[in-house]
Amino acid sequence: MLPDPPKYQAWRNQMVKHLKERGITDSRLLAAMQKLPRQWFCPETLLDNFLYDIDCAIHIDCGQTISKPYTVAWQTQLLQLKPMMSVLEVGTGSGYQTAVLCEMGARVYTVERQSVLFRKTKALLATLGYHARCFLGDCFNGLPEMKGFQYDRILVTCGAPNLPEGLMQMLKTGGLMVIPIGDGDNQKMYRIYKHGDTPAEWESEMLGDAWFVPMLEGKNFK
Numbered sequence: 001m002l003p004d005p006p007k008y009q010a011w012r013n014q015m016v017k018h019l020k021e022r023g024i025t026d027s028r029l030l031a032a033m034q035k036l037p038r039q040w041f042c043p044e045t046l047l048d049n050f051l052y053d054i055d056c057a058i059h060i061d062c063g064q065t066i067s068k069p070y071t072v073a074w075q076t077q078l079l080q081l082k083p084m085m086s087v088l089e090v091g092t093g094s095g096y097q098t099a100v101l102c103e104m105g106a107r108v109y110t111v112e113r114q115s116v117l118f119r120k121t122k123a124l125l126a127t128l129g130y131h132a133r134c135f136l137g138d139c140f141n142g143l144p145e146m147k148g149f150q151y152d153r154i155l156v157t158c159g160a161p162n163l164p165e166g167l168m169q170m171l172k173t174g175g176l177m178v179i180p181i182g183d184g185d186n187q188k189m190y191r192i193y194k195h196g197d198t199p200a201e202w203e204s205e206m207l208g209d210a211w212f213v214p215m216l217e218g219k220n221f222k
């Protein structure tokens with residue numbers, strides 16, 4: 001087990017208080033974020049002061065970021081998770097969001113296109129005892145390793161240029177996807193409900209502004 005000094009526990013109390021003030025009410029989510037040490041997922045050189053600032057994203061490897069605590073909480077609450085649901089996360093990154101989903105009792109499948117992050121985070125999650133299945137890929141044409149499988153929920157943690165139809169096919173009918181769509185300053189958070197197989201049966205709800213690194217095609221084997 002990695003260290004979790006009392007000062008970090010105290011900061012997490014503050015973080016959870018601020019999340020509640022900003023409208024996060026899902027008690028299992030708040031309990032998961034209270035419990036999980038975010039410092040395990042951040043670079044060691046990180047400035048301690050920003051670790052639990054709910055509005056502060058932090059740079060990790062490969063020019064990517066660990067989403068700010070508020071964004072992790074907001075996206076996760078939008079998922080309306082129930083225990084044992086299957087969740088596909090697109091953009092493993094640091095693994096923090098993945099671990100939050102595991103703490104909430106979801107069966108988590110997570111995909112990352114940067115091989116450096118994929119390897120590092122897969123190893124970290126295993127060390128911490130999380131049973132998320134990690135894949136290297138981009139999801140634009142599905143996940144070859146999981147061909148035919150459909151998920152209760154899909155959570156996209158990078159900004160998609162538009163709604164990827166391939167991803168919608170990986171969602172169960174009756175399921176929902178939370179996804180930021182758009183680029184630069186014009187990115188919005190959407191929740192998409194899948195009522196049936198055809199695009200005419202997909203209902204979208206726009207929930208506000210979002211700022212995510214872009215969802216890119218292809219694996220990066222550097």
Ligand code: SAH
Pocket residue numbers: 064065066067090091092093094095096097098111112113114117137138139140157158213214215216217218
């Ligand atoms: N959930 C992460 C957020 C990481 S930032 C966390 O908690 O830390 C978004 C991540 O999405 C980056 O690591 C980026 O490399 C990855 N990404 C971008 N496009 C992708 C794609 N098409 N498939 C999988 N991962 C992608």
